[in-house]
Amino acid sequence: MLGDIIPSSNKSNLPEWIDEERTQDVANLRESLPSLYTTLDVSNNQWRSFVRAAKCEQSLPESVKPLLTPLQCVLIVKVFRPDRLHVVMEEFTCRLLKIKALTPGKSKLSEVSTKD
16 A cells, blocks of 8 residues: 555544645645644635635635745645646746746747857
């Protein structure tokens, strides 16, 4: 059998809206960063819409959003919605580097050939 066994104490006090496969990550967040976990106030029902949103990174609860750093937002997405982590990491990196995109812009072949 592979995977971590979640002690029953980790499952307790977690809201029922947290998906079963996210329970271990949420418990790890609660134990590793208790002040952040407290700030999140995961008992607030606004988190339901966050975890169900197609673009969750745009749906952080308004009561929590001003209290979070950009890196904390990345951590939150990693814990609750890892399927959106690549998008949030790209946005975080662009913001940090003050660039519009990580990929180079499109160039016309004629422009590339004249640059050499």
